[in-house]
Amino acid sequence: xxxxxxxxxxxxxxxxxxxxLTCNYTNYSPAYLQWYRQDPGxxxxxxxxxxxxxxxxxxxxxKVTFDTTLKQSLFHITASQPADSATYLCALRALTFGQGTxxxxxx
Amino acid sequence: DAGxxxxxxxxxxxxxxxxxxxxxxxxNHRYMYWYRQDPGxxxxxxHYSYGVKxxxxxxxxxxxSVSRSKTEDFLLTLESATSxxxxxxxCAISESTTITDTQYFGPGTRLTVL
Numbered sequence: 330x331x332x333x334x335x336x337x338x339x340x341x342x343x344x345x346x347x348x349x350l351t352c353n354y355t356n357y358s359p360a361y362l363q364w365y366r367q368d369p370g371x372x373x374x375x376x377x378x379x380x381x382x383x384x385x386x387x388x389x390x391x392k393v394t395f396d397t398t399l400k401q402s403l404f405h406i407t408a409s410q411p412a413d414s415a416t417y418l419c420a421l422r423a424l425t426f427g428q429g430t431x432x433x434x435x436x
Numbered sequence: 437d438a439g440x441x442x443x444x445x446x447x448x449x450x451x452x453x454x455x456x457x458x459x460x461x462x463x464n465h466r467y468m469y470w471y472r473q474d475p476g477x478x479x480x481x482x483h484y485s486y487g488v489k490x491x492x493x494x495x496x497x498x499x500x501s502v503s504r505s506k507t508e509d510f511l512l513t514l515e516s517a518t519s520x521x522x523x524x525x526x527c528a529i530s531e532s533t534t535i536t537d538t539q540y541f542g543p544g545t546r547l548t549v550l
Contacts, residue, residue, distance in 0.1 A: 372528070375539065
């Protein structure tokens with residue numbers, strides 16, 4: 330079965346730096362991959378979707394890349410702010426979710 | 437939360453009792469999903485529905501049943517709750533005619549089985 334792994338349980342960075350989160354998957358390449366943000370006590374919120382034929386997708390300070398050779402997606406937050414602190418989840422075709430990476434941005 | 441409500445938001449129950457969680461949407465989306473979220477496991481799909489009376493199992497469906505008699509409501513039932521079903525349960529909806537579209541999540545129900 331398809332598996333997805335986010336290889337950092339927690340990431341701590343300083344305000345203003347770029348946060349980079351990793352999502353790896355096994356087996357076949359999905360048609361697309363999604364990234365969600367989850368704040369404590371709330372449900373996940375959709376951020377970005379990247380298709381297998383797209384190398385990169387941007388939305389404001391967010392950037393997602395998709396490397397089907399490495400079977401990996403990278404999620405970047407540039408000029409990070411304390412308000413970016415949250416858990417970030419990647420999802421394969423919106424049904425299989427990674428465990429999430431807890432991002433903490435320190436002032 | 438995209439017109440999705442879950443009830444109750446918190447529930448404490450005892451082992452062996454039946455429990456029903458409700459998800460209600462006002463978006464008229466075709467697809468509805470139930471997930472559970474546990475530390476170390478992330479979000480795992482329990483059941484999903486692709487229309488009224490049309491449901492299918494997810495990754496962790498054992499011990500759970502669902503029903504959808506109206507487009508707007510999707511019920512999750514634990515026939516006889518066990519302590520291993522202590523979790524946070526999220527309902528989600530999606531609009532697409534495939535099951536591979538962006539999902540919108542409800543606020544969650546925290547269930548504790550003693």
